[in-house]
Amino acid sequence: MLTQRIKQIIESARPQGWVLEPMAKEILADSGLTIPKGLLTGSFETARQFLEEVDGKVVIKAVSASIIHKTEHQAVVTGIDDPDTLSLQMKRLLSLKGCNQVLVEEMVSGIEILVGAKNDLQFGPVIVLGLGGTSVEIYNDTAIRLAPVTPADVFSMVDSLGAKPVFQGFRGRPGVNMEEMTRFLVAFSHLIMNLEPFFESIDLNPVICTPKSCIAVDARIMLLPV
């Protein structure tokens, strides 16, 4: 069941046809999925304080109804670890079209995967798994399953991917935590069943998998036309 808050977010996003990243992440967090620590602000001072607290690198992202594909507008800056760069980049992002606030988040690193959903005309909500990044469209190495999925489905999805060795750990690099990823995908698949009347497609690209957890660092929910 969707909470009142989720319904409210979806209703307010209707006019632009998609849910902005901070709100989309709120929906994920509300459904038990992990998102990075972060805050939404227009103030440099607040952002600077956050950088200090994090004691590591941060990412800042422009939040604007006019920017769907952030990479195309260079609207994401990663690896910021000093206030000067933060100030400079924040100013630049705030000057982008429709951008009044930026999302400041702690930076996480690990294996980047794509978790997606499509509201298929014939089958209803389906879930998609592949390696993350923009190259997913080129290689099309993805697994698709009818939602909701079971843990066994998640294992068979990984098993069917060409990138399976990356998930399992490859040449000394750690793989993804299968238990955590399974929990993530199962929870996400139940979320999309609940969102069935509203969404057209969802990209969580990437979800970053560390040996300990899976964190949705980007989220976009495209809504069905009313």
Add this chain to the structure above:
Amino acid sequence: MAVIGVSTSQDSHPANVIYNKNHLRYPVQTFAVNPRGGRLNREPLYRSVADIEIGVDLAVIAVRSRFVPDVMAQCIEKKIKGAVIISGGFAESGNQDLQKQVAEMAAQADFPFVGPNCLGIYSPEAVDTFFLPGERIIHPRKGNVGFVSQSGGVLVDQMVKFAGEGIGVSAAVSIGNKACIRETHMIDWFEQDPGTRVIAFYIEGFECREGREFIKQAQACTKPVVVLKAGKTARGIAAASSHTASVAGDYRVFSEIMKQHCVAEADTEYELTAFCEALSCYPRGSFGNVGIVSLSGGHGVVAADACGNHGLNIPKIAEVTAETIRSRLSPEIQAIASLENPLDLTGSCVDADILTAVRHLSRDQNFDCILALLLPYSPGISADIGAKLSQVARNEGKPLIAYVPKEDKYKIIIEGFALNNIPVASSVEGAVLMAKALKRCRPC
């Protein structure tokens, strides 16, 4: 059965073809209906179904589309149990409203019908509503494959292929525009039908959310379900707004979901034929670990390559299995037989060697399916090999698939397998496709 729309002047009218063949060749009492009345070949033409003196089970409606609602009303009034609407001129040519009217009328009266715009039902030795002259089509024998098709043309063509491979059908149904009876009903029907062991579908597309319903039923069904999908090329996804929408085109979604739910999707019509044959013998499926027994090194390699192409594994033979087999082979081949997978027993082997190899491969945990490539040209192979090998396979309980060249002189070998319900392919590739069928519907 009442055939409505029989012509007094046009012998090749679909209704006449249907009336004639059922009236003359099937064990079904058939009545011809035409509002003008009169006689046709010394039989009465009824003006309306209401005039038929006894109860009617099935109405075949082959009148112009605009008359269908009236005819259907008469059928409902007569308490006929259901209909096949052959007539075209509905949704397929833009008359959605007329189709909707007919569908609503039927739903209200609880009156099931097949079609419109279809060939209807072929049930061997019982009834045949295909408007194709009997002498022109090739009928598969009565068997255990239930086949449902959105396209009548594909259905008839597939029946030719089934007949060619000796596969029998329990019933073949062309559902056309599927305004009432749909794939989802047919799964239920064939599930209940004791004569059906495999349910096969030719599917062009589902309506909104119908695919989910289909999958739900296929999953609950105790019999293997095979599908052949048409319309696989990607359309309209180039401009998709997200990565996910771009990688998850309509066909990929279909195909992946079929795999997820153990519905065996055939890639081509040849696969459909092979899948139906294999799954009618082995409904349980396998994980695709194939052991190959051959009398010729070349055939073994060809089969191994084909297995690789179709995603099947060729695991190694356990050492103990190989030793057991070698110790029991005839002295002539003991030193020359190659006991790697594929096994090459050489052209000097005799029946007993093949039985030994298949028996012990079947007992090896590394395999869940055995292919026996039998070349009856070898002098040591007897005409009884089919029956003998079937016996071994039945005793061991592991799926065995045979390849025997399809020639009249080898018919006794083929029958030895077929009578014991062991599938026989007429090519090496065909045998591999049968093994693929088992993998496609494996329990997962």
